[in-house]
Amino acid sequence: MNRFKDAEHLLRVAGVFLIGVTAFLLFRAWFVPPSFGQYGHYRADSMKDVAALPVVHAGHEVCESCHSDVLDVKKAGKHAGVNCEACHGPQGKHAEDPGSVKPVLPDTSVLCARCHEANSAKPKGFPAVVTAEHSMGMPCNTCHKPHSPKIVDDDAAKGGKK
Amino acid sequence: MALPLNNFTYPNETELQWSILIVLYPFITGLVAGAFILASLERVFRVEAVKPTYRLALLTALAFLLVAPLPLQLHLGHPERSLEMYLTPHKSSAMAMFGFVYLWYLMAVLVLEIWLDYRRDIVLLARSSKGFLKLIYKVLTLGSDNISEGSLRVDDRVGYIVTVIGIPSAFLLHGYVGFIFGSIKANPWWSSPLMPVVFIFSAMVSGIAAVMLLYMALTKIRGEKISMPCVDTVAKYLFYIFIIDFSLEMLDLIHRIYEADESFRSLDFMVHTSLWIPHVIIQILLGTLVPIGILGATQLLPITEFARKRLYVLAGCLTLVGIFAMRWNVVIGGQLFSKSLLGYTTYELHFGSREGLGTAIFLTLLPLGILYVLARLLPPWQHHESAT
Amino acid sequence: MNMNRRFFISLTGAAAVAWESLLAGSPEESPNYKVADHWWAMLIDVEKCIGCGNCVRACAAENNVPEGFYRTWIERYQVDDENMTEPIVDSPNGGINGFPQRAAGTGLTTGTIKEFFVPKMCNHCIDSPCTQVCPVGATFTTPDGVTLVDEKYCLGCRYCVQACPYGCRFIHPEKHVAQKCTLCYHRITKGLTTACCEACPTAARQLADLKNPKDPIHEFMRTHSVQVLKPQMATGAKAFYAHLDGSVR
Numbered sequence: 001m002n003r004f005k006d007a008e009h010l011l012r013v014a015g016v017f018l019i020g021v022t023a024f025l026l027f028r029a030w031f032v033p034p035s036f037g038q039y040g041h042y043r044a045d046s047m048k049d050v051a052a053l054p055v056v057h058a059g060h061e062v063c064e065s066c067h068s069d070v071l072d073v074k075k076a077g078k079h080a081g082v083n084c085e086a087c088h089g090p091q092g093k094h095a096e097d098p099g100s101v102k103p104v105l106p107d108t109s110v111l112c113a114r115c116h117e118a119n120s121a122k123p124k125g126f127p128a129v130v131t132a133e134h135s136m137g138m139p140c141n142t143c144h145k146p147h148s149p150k151i152v153d154d155d156a157a158k159g160g161k162k
Numbered sequence: 163m164a165l166p167l168n169n170f171t172y173p174n175e176t177e178l179q180w181s182i183l184i185v186l187y188p189f190i191t192g193l194v195a196g197a198f199i200l201a202s203l204e205r206v207f208r209v210e211a212v213k214p215t216y217r218l219a220l221l222t223a224l225a226f227l228l229v230a231p232l233p234l235q236l237h238l239g240h241p242e243r244s245l246e247m248y249l250t251p252h253k254s255s256a257m258a259m260f261g262f263v264y265l266w267y268l269m270a271v272l273v274l275e276i277w278l279d280y281r282r283d284i285v286l287l288a289r290s291s292k293g294f295l296k297l298i299y300k301v302l303t304l305g306s307d308n309i310s311e312g313s314l315r316v317d318d319r320v321g322y323i324v325t326v327i328g329i330p331s332a333f334l335l336h337g338y339v340g341f342i343f344g345s346i347k348a349n350p351w352w353s354s355p356l357m358p359v360v361f362i363f364s365a366m367v368s369g370i371a372a373v374m375l376l377y378m379a380l381t382k383i384r385g386e387k388i389s390m391p392c393v394d395t396v397a398k399y400l401f402y403i404f405i406i407d408f409s410l411e412m413l414d415l416i417h418r419i420y421e422a423d424e425s426f427r428s429l430d431f432m433v434h435t436s437l438w439i440p441h442v443i444i445q446i447l448l449g450t451l452v453p454i455g456i457l458g459a460t461q462l463l464p465i466t467e468f469a470r471k472r473l474y475v476l477a478g479c480l481t482l483v484g485i486f487a488m489r490w491n492v493v494i495g496g497q498l499f500s501k502s503l504l505g506y507t508t509y510e511l512h513f514g515s516r517e518g519l520g521t522a523i524f525l526t527l528l529p530l531g532i533l534y535v536l537a538r539l540l541p542p543w544q545h546h547e548s549a550t
Numbered sequence: 551m552n553m554n555r556r557f558f559i560s561l562t563g564a565a566a567v568a569w570e571s572l573l574a575g576s577p578e579e580s581p582n583y584k585v586a587d588h589w590w591a592m593l594i595d596v597e598k599c600i601g602c603g604n605c606v607r608a609c610a611a612e613n614n615v616p617e618g619f620y621r622t623w624i625e626r627y628q629v630d631d632e633n634m635t636e637p638i639v640d641s642p643n644g645g646i647n648g649f650p651q652r653a654a655g656t657g658l659t660t661g662t663i664k665e666f667f668v669p670k671m672c673n674h675c676i677d678s679p680c681t682q683v684c685p686v687g688a689t690f691t692t693p694d695g696v697t698l699v700d701e702k703y704c705l706g707c708r709y710c711v712q713a714c715p716y717g718c719r720f721i722h723p724e725k726h727v728a729q730k731c732t733l734c735y736h737r738i739t740k741g742l743t744t745a746c747c748e749a750c751p752t753a754a755r756q757l758a759d760l761k762n763p764k765d766p767i768h769e770f771m772r773t774h775s776v777q778v779l780k781p782q783m784a785t786g787a788k789a790f791y792a793h794l795d796g797s798v799r
Contacts, residue, residue: 009306042690046700053736121665172717239706239726258685348715
């Protein structure tokens with residue numbers, strides 16, 4: 001009995017630890033989010049959170065559903081593979097409410113150079129010009145129609161250099 | 163050696179991710195581990211000479227361990243979510259698992275050992291003190307009033323076992339911190355199996371040096387005589403462990419230079435430029451070679467007690483600076499170069515920001531304040547009357 | 551043009567779903583979407599990239615990316631054929647405004663010089679080191695192969711940023727949580743493509759679904775040499791690069 005009495009304080013320590021562990025487990029059961037662990041070590045609901053974020057670009061199929069006339073022109077030209085929002089910027093809001101949200105027409109003197117300004121790092125064969133020499137400051141749509149940029153009318157091309 | 167013409171870092175790499183607070187954190191946990199190892203020298207390995215430092219080492223370890231989470235909390239983007247590490251720890255994450263190693267070491271090793279060693283004094287103080295202090299001591303007794311010879315023998319036995327478990331636990335504590343860095347394959351400055359080992363040995367060096375300095379300073383302040391056999395023995399262990407630590411760091415360096423893998427050119431340039439002063443001058447020269455030289459001299463040459471004491475203080479201070487520099491060079495150094503291995507960035511250390519120099523200084527001094535309170539509450543100076 | 555809802559039911563499935571989602575205001579996952587049916591990847595053809603920066607701009611707009619941080623970016627390489635291990639690389643603002651022609655006398659001036667653009671993004675690794683180190687499970691790979699961040703759970707400890715070999719993660723300066731490319735999960739689960747692919751004028755970037763037997767990536771990978779970035783890291787990266795030069799970091 002004496003032995004037990006002399007070790008009794010250790011039991012008190014063990015008791016404190018036990019209380020601590022129990023409190024922790026209870027807290028854990030209450031706190032951990034419900035969907036945690038459903039697919040793996042994460043909160044599965046966060047996948048839904050990300051999936052629910054607002055869509056900003058409408059996507060070319062949505063644009064083409066209304067603007068099929070532009071699509072017909074574009075399909076036949078060099079810009080067939082260029083999607084609408086690549087030049088016009090994100091138009092999700094316009095697609096949602098076409099009447100009240102009007103897209104701003106991009107300025108071709110800035111827009112076109114982004115792709116077509118000559119740069120030694122661009123792939124060989126990609127159509128590029130030194131705009132200062134080619135258009136001498138004139139906006140590109142003076143001669144080129146952006147949806148089908150190949151110039152067919154020779155008059156419009158006068159004065160421009162290739 | 164030809165160097166990159168341009169400086170290129172990945173666009174997201176402009177600011178450093180981990181600040182001086184993350185330098186401080188391994189430094190603090192290193193002091194804890196090192197102080198504990200010094201305490202275990204007496205308890206387990208029966209090195210009688212260092213007995214005067216035993217209780218001080220334990221209290222020092224506790225004071226620093228209590229402060230250790232603070233730099234982490236201040237660094238987190240969402241400190242209010244930090245409990246998630248205990249509630250949903252990701253078992254593959256060294257950082258998460260470390261939370262439990264920390265908790266284990268704090269509660270099942272350090273606090274338990276201190277309690278067992280001090281229990282007799284706590285009970286006596288509970289009986290003799292008054293008012294609020296009496297309440298504190300009573301709570302600390304956990305309600306047990308038994309300080310018979312038998313119970314103290316039990317304490318001694320269990321304390322011995324706790325210390326024996328505590329030694330690998332201390333290695334685990336700081337080795338894990340090393341592993342947190344050493345397991346990151348994306349960072350060639352960190353990724354190394356040597357990292358946990360280097361961290362452990364540099365931790366021991368810093369902890370032993372810190373306790374040695376504290377012992378000498380506090381004994382002087384109290385007007386008592388410094389036990390020369392004690393500090394001579396502590397300095398001897400410091401010397402030996404320092405040699406091992408230095409060898410490990412040199413091994414890492416030589417291995418890097420010899421293998422010269424794809425990261426070598428970029429890292430070599432960094433060490434020769436932005437890390438020249440912190441790494442070569444402060445860490446290696448002033449923080450390692452000079453203290454080793456001083457300690458070696460005190461071991462090999464006949465030097466008076468007067469001079470030895472001052473040399474120990476000098477060596478101890480340089481050691482602490484050197485080990486802090488080592489943490490700096492690992493943490494900050496590991497972020498100064500780009501993962502593209504083609505460029506570098508700079509670390510802007512401000513004084514007043516949340517993760518600034520002011521905070522770092524405060525967090526370094528805070529444990530000393532806590533140690534003061536602990537030493538008042540649980541005086542380490544009475545003779546350790548074990549029931550042997 | 552007077553369009554009504556009935557008209558749109560007759561549209562292609564994806565457009566219809568997208569349109570419905572847009573009208574709904576706060577869109578939810580398409581009811582037809584099953585995670586088990588998809589295994590997402592990205593195909594990037596370096597030879598087609600013209601460095602226009604459309605992808606960087608589109609991503610920033612789509613995902614509200616804070617200025618100075620990048621969920622995707624473009625790097626320009628200049629490589630000397632005698633020294634592949636030291637390319638000259640630049641990425642002015644991640645390439646968000648394209649790349650100015652290098653001024654005469656800067657960069658490499660001698661040697662046989664090769665130049666090209668490389669788009670970079672999160673590689674949505676199968677054995678991703680970033681998810682491995684996250685202490686709480688705030689970043690993870692979904693069953694359909696997209697690595698995401700749970701912004702409500704992330705502590706902002708920055709361990710994942712350290713662990714990513716590709717530099718594609720960052721900490722949001724105001725939200726203080728980790729952020730990165732989500733492969734436009736909010737779009738691809740509705741049958742849309744990612745913003746960067748939508749905006750790319752040369753189809754240098756193409757979203758791929760490896761579980762879809764009709765996806766063009768299967769034929770492409772059969773007929774081309776394809777690489778991943780930093781293969782020695784064994785991250786199981788799923789951003790596949792065609793025509794990737796050995797000098798690329």
